[in-house]
Amino acid sequence: MQKVAVLGAGSWGTALSIVLADNGHDVRLWTHRKQQADEINTTNTNKRYLQVNLPQQIQAYDDLEKAIDDVSAIVIVVPTKAIREVCSELNEKLRHQPTLIHATKGIEPESLKRVSQLISEEMSTYNYEDIVVLSGPSHAEEVGKRLPTTVTVSSVNEQNATFTQDLFINESFRVYTSTDMVGIELGGALKNIIALGAGISDGLGYGDNAKAALITRGLAEITRLGVSLGASPLTFLGLPGVGDLIVTCTSSHSRNWRAGNLLGKGHKLDDVLEQMGMAVEGVRTTKAANQFAREQQIEMPITNGLHQVLFNDKKPRDVVDQLMNRSKREEMDDLAAFIRTDFRD
Numbered sequence: 001m002q003k004v005a006v007l008g009a010g011s012w013g014t015a016l017s018i019v020l021a022d023n024g025h026d027v028r029l030w031t032h033r034k035q036q037a038d039e040i041n042t043t044n045t046n047k048r049y050l051q052v053n054l055p056q057q058i059q060a061y062d063d064l065e066k067a068i069d070d071v072s073a074i075v076i077v078v079p080t081k082a083i084r085e086v087c088s089e090l091n092e093k094l095r096h097q098p099t100l101i102h103a104t105k106g107i108e109p110e111s112l113k114r115v116s117q118l119i120s121e122e123m124s125t126y127n128y129e130d131i132v133v134l135s136g137p138s139h140a141e142e143v144g145k146r147l148p149t150t151v152t153v154s155s156v157n158e159q160n161a162t163f164t165q166d167l168f169i170n171e172s173f174r175v176y177t178s179t180d181m182v183g184i185e186l187g188g189a190l191k192n193i194i195a196l197g198a199g200i201s202d203g204l205g206y207g208d209n210a211k212a213a214l215i216t217r218g219l220a221e222i223t224r225l226g227v228s229l230g231a232s233p234l235t236f237l238g239l240p241g242v243g244d245l246i247v248t249c250t251s252s253h254s255r256n257w258r259a260g261n262l263l264g265k266g267h268k269l270d271d272v273l274e275q276m277g278m279a280v281e282g283v284r285t286t287k288a289a290n291q292f293a294r295e296q297q298i299e300m301p302i303t304n305g306l307h308q309v310l311f312n313d314k315k316p317r318d319v320v321d322q323l324m325n326r327s328k329r330e331e332m333d334d335l336a337a338f339i340r341t342d343f344r345d
């Protein structure tokens with residue numbers, strides 16, 4: 001049994017707390033809202049975020065210092081835009097060296113940094129190599145009901161990855177390890193761009209053919225960008241790559257798909273984000289990936305099209321026309337070139 005603090009009591013932090021509690025761990029779920037902590041502790045529910053009863057071993061805290069006292073692991077699950085703020089507070093209050101795990105899927109637009117890089121920059125006693133990421137096809141709504149789910153954990157420090165695998169694995173939550181930290185984080189972040197696109201496609205009334213094309217050509221874009229940043233192309237064929245793309249692009253559980261669906265139906269971005277009331281990571285990640293692709297001359301036509309819809313007020317239908325009428329080409333041409341470069345190195 002371990003003492004584990006989970007920072008972020010949204011849908012994913014709550015679902016991961018259930019997995020940890022089912023495994024017999026003492027779980028401290030931290031929220032910055034006192035009212036939410038009171039709800040969890042008095043009724044064993046967190047109704048705004050997850051429609052399930054919570055195990056009693058989950059104790060909620062609104063005091064960060066108390067939540068992290070004497071824990072052997074801290075799981076960070078706030079949205080990317082809150083990572084620096086939460087980690088800077090954590091850095092001030094942490095007096096020992098528990099394993100740091102994150103399950104956040106995003107990239108910081110201004111710096112184009114991955115979440116593990118942001119965490120290590122804010123945490124003075126941790127190196128980037130120590131941080132662990134947990135990612136893969138995993139909707140909180142299904143994990144909360146103990147439906148079969150598989151994820152991957154990765155860290156440059158392989159002992160930390162194995163410790164995290166042991167912490168979470170159980171009969172309904174299967175955990176693999178991987179040594180490709182960069183690929184695992186990028187796969188989880190970049191799939192949200194394509195999921196927004198899949199939602200838009202469904203919102204426009206396009207069919208399964210269009211969605212299959214988005215998923216497959218989206219995977220090509222993700223792989224190009226990922227490999228250029230040092231990821232293994234094989235990672236994108238695994239759970240944090242194509243696995244997460246499928247689950248996010250095809251499910252109405254997905255916040256990114258749902259936001260895209262509303263955009264496809266003609267709603268404005270600001271209204272959509274207000275209506276969602278939860279993290280829609282793909283919006284900021286589109287900005288980051290589009291900027292990086294432009295700077296590095298990486299071809300990402302779907303990401304670029306989505307960027308035009310989100311930030312330049314372009315009509316989704318016009319972007320689809322633009323994508324369908326690009327110049328003729330061979331399907332695997334540029335992707336093969338990227339992958340060969342990786343193997344030659």
Ligand SMILES: NC(=O)c1ccc[n+]([C@@H]2O[C@H](COP(=O)([O-])OP(=O)(O)OC[C@H]3O[C@@H](n4cnc5c(N)ncnc54)[C@H](O)[C@@H]3O)[C@@H](O)[C@H]2O)c1
Pocket residue numbers: 008009010011012013031032049077078079080082085086103104105106138139140141277278279281
């Ligand atoms: N929901 C899922 O099924 C799921 C699955 C896998 C990964 N993720 C990833 O997990 C991360 C969190 O997503 P979520 O779905 O739980 O989001 P959410 O919107 O459900 O919850 C986010 C939580 O973070 C808290 N928060 C926001 N800013 C904060 C701050 N500055 N300080 C403290 N707390 C703050 C909010 O109060 C809320 O409780 C995202 O990166 C998402 O991509 C989500």
Ligand SMILES: O=P(O)(O)OC[C@H](O)CO
Pocket residue numbers: 105136137138139140192195244247248253254255256257279280281
């Ligand atoms: O609800 P979304 O779109 O943030 O996606 C949730 C998970 O990342 C799916 O694996």
